[in-house]
Amino acid sequence: MKIDTLLAGLDGVSDGAGGLVPPLRLSVTHAPQPGGPSRGYARSGPEGETLLETILARLDGAATALAFASGASAAQAALTLVPPGREILLEAEGYYEFRGILTRAAAARGLSLRLVEMTDLETVAALLSSGRTGMVWAEFPGNPLWQVPDLRRLSTLAHSAGALLLVDATAATPHHIHPLTLGADVVLHSATKFLNGHGDVLAGALALADPAARKTLAQHRTDTGTILPPFSEWLLLRGLRTFVLRMERASATAARLAVWLADRGLTVHYPGLPDHPQHALACAQYANGFGPMLSFRMGSAARADAVVAAVRIFRPATSLGSPESLIERRAATEGPGTRCPADLIRLSIGLEAAEDLIGDLQAALDTTNRKGQPGMITILDGGMGHELERSGAPFRQPEWSALALMEAPETVRAAHARFVAAGATVITTNSYALVPFHIGQARFDTDAERLASLAGQLAREAADAGSGVQVAGSLPPVFGSYRPDLFRADQAAALLAPLVAGLAPHVDLWLAETQSSLEEAEAAAEAVAGTGKPIWLSFTLRDGDEATDEPCLRSGQPVADAARLALRLGASAMLFNCSMPEVMQGALDAARAVLGDRIPLGVYANAFTSQDEDGGANEVVSAVREDLTTSAYTAMAEGWAAGGATIIGGCCGIGTEHIHAVAGALRG
Incomplete structure (x- = not known):
């Protein structure tokens, strides 16, 4: 019998009087019935499986299943299967709420938790080699980035080390995945979610490969009073009747939305998309599509908040x-402690018409990208080199801003903090200056990664001290600023x-500057392609005497071609920087003509006089224009x-006072 048929009739249920709806039994205590099963006191539950548990076991292909009062209570019950003193490997990029619950519950039971990315099988294997692991706790897929672990290989690794494999399949559900057939020992469901499907029940479930584990779990459920209440059980049975139809509809709509969002140039996390990092693995493990959950990135927390505020059919x-x-x-x-990218929007797809949901997101995105929309502007910081120099930090050529990082890192953190305050x-x-031109080839070879990590850490500390501040990882032109003629594609990746x-580890997004x-730009995008973080591409323009009627990069390539490249590379934003303010609007217009509203645009100009392509930015400490006062730059x-930029800040020579004035004018 197919699952559809089983659920539609709840396995031929009757209320004992010919009714086709399960009876609702609310009694707390029961008198003995001759020849019938003993039910006793309600907290202990019946001696065997309930109708609900039998159906849940059938859904997962399990030997048995138990229902609990919530997903959290089911999760805590699963910990009883691990002997005290052992370690649990928990998905690092998983459900945030469970992480806190399990940390506290494990400590109370004398267990330790270690976070690990379950897609990193080498690290999982290395940790299992300690012999201390009692359980590997995976999510399929991981929430909210929807990464897909290899369950069969995880089960092999876990069992080889004498550990159990638990898979939280709440988001995928038995409609899309059967972890027990891939070697899992326990499957966890927050039945509150898709199994019930109506938003009116708290429930959890554990499906087991080994029926012998039922006794331990049932005793824990009795001791903690976490049995599923009768009315909740009745509602969950009602919800399961339409489970397959609901999953088919929601999953098909999610797939349409994922493609539609990706076509707009947004970074989309969905296992069904061909560019998902584990798409091939997803195809091998999923059935009936790829589920109703997806996420996408907006490039900044402010833009993500704006979209959430603008929708009318989606419920926030x-x-x-x-x-x-x-x-x-x-x-x-x-909230605090989250590992989730600040600009990520998570969608749970329901039963509305796909066309209506697409229209709702279209309107919200259009509103967010509308010219001059108040409060929608992302404010960047200003020029770090000049901010360090004028603050008295160590500063000279050729090291430029890298000198403060090496000799007085606290001054770098303080400069970041001043821009946040602004x-x-x-x-x-x-x-930016962590390239051989500035710090020398020998120091680059030995110290570049360490110094980059320090730069990321200092920015992260300053950002975390603020509210909703993101960190962009600066990727410089590694062969020299303003010198496209020096670029060597065969050497760029190594630098x-x-x-x-x-x-x-420290940044929210990449900024190729x-x-x-x-x-x-293409080399920079390729360098970060495997990091899972969005990239902003920022181009420098011919300006001053070198400016042309058609806006061009310093290479002479048209801005329109750069916009097409940004779209092809999946950039989350396209910007223009380190050029005179006077050439920026023309570049914005040229980019907008190609992109429309598909990719946010930004500007952060410098305060230098024109620099031609025969020179190079930062080869000397350049003079700053006296006419670019705070009021002039703000105007x-x-x-x-007004011309379409939604990301605005400053580059070389633009200080905290400029950023403060711009932020006040554009964000209020």
Whole structure:
């Protein structure tokens, strides 16, 4: 019998009088019935499986299943299967709430937790080799980035080390995955979500490969009073009747939305997309599609908040699996300590028409990208080199801003903090000068990754001291600023690799800065392609006497071609920097003509006089224009916002006072 048929009739249920709806039994205590099973006191439950538990076991292909009062109570019950003193390996990029619950519950039972990315099988294997692990706790897929672990290989690794494999399949559900057939020992469901599907029940379930484990779990359930209440059980049975139909509809809609969002140039996390890092693995393990959950990135927390505020059909609420589609900026929901990217929006797809949901997101994105929309502007910081120099930090050529990083890192953190205080919502790591031109080849070879990590750490500390501030990892033109003629594609990856490795743990997004050519930008995008973080591409323009009627990069390549490249590379934003303010609006217009509203645009100009392509930025400490007062620069910034820019800040020579004035004018 297919699951559809089993659930529609609840396995031929009857209320004993011919009725086709299960009876609702609310009694707390029961008198003995001759010849019948003993039910006793309600807290202990019946001696065997309930109708609900039998159906749940059938759904997962399990030997038996137990229902609990919530997903959290089911999760805590699963800990009883691990002997005290052992370690649990827990998915690092998983459900935030469970992480806290399990940390406290494990400590109470004398267990320790270790976070690990379950897609990193080498690290999992290394940790299992200690012999201390009692359980590997995976999510399929991981929430909210929807990474896909290899369950068969995880089960082999866990069992070889004498550990159990538990898989939280709440988001995928038995409609899409059967972990027990891939070697898992326990499957966890928060039945509150898709199994019930109506947003009106708290429930949890454990499905077991080994029926002998039932006794331990049932005793824990009795001792803790976490049996599923009768009315909740009745509602969950009602919800399961339509489970297959709901999952088919929601999953098909999610797939359409994922493709639609990706076509707009947004970074989308969904296992069904071909560019998902574990797409091939997802195809091998999923059935009936790829589930109703997806996430996408907006490039900044402010833009993500704006989208959430602008929707009308999606409901701005947490949780998943309800009939109505839900939307949230996940990091805001999780709060302090979150590992979730600040700009990530999580969607739980419900039962509405796909066309209506797409229209709702279209309108919200259009509103967010509308010219001059108040409060939607992301404020970048200003020029780090000049900020360090004027603060008295160590500063000279050829090291430039890297000197303070090496000799007085506290001055770098303080400079970041001043920009945050001025109103910056994205600050950029002080890693621009970590290239051989500035610090020398020998020091680059030995110290580049360490210094990049320090730069990331200092920015992260300053950002975390603020509210909703993101860190952009600066990727410089590694062969020299303003010198596209020096670029060597065959050497770029090796120079970018230590910067990416050092910065990656600390940054929210990548900012490829002062890119003079399409080739430089493409190399930067390739360098960070495997990090899972969005990239902003920022180009420097011909200006002053070198300016042309058609806006061009310093290589002479048209801005329109750069916009097409940004779209092809999946950039989350396209910006223009380290050029005179006067050439920025023309570049914005040229980019907008190609991109429309598909990718946010930004500007952070410098305060230098014109620099031609025969020279190079930062070869000398350049003079700053006296006419670019705070009021003059702010007026230009307001013009860029009116012209379509939604990310605005400053480059060389633009100080905290400029950023403060711009933030006040554009964000209020």
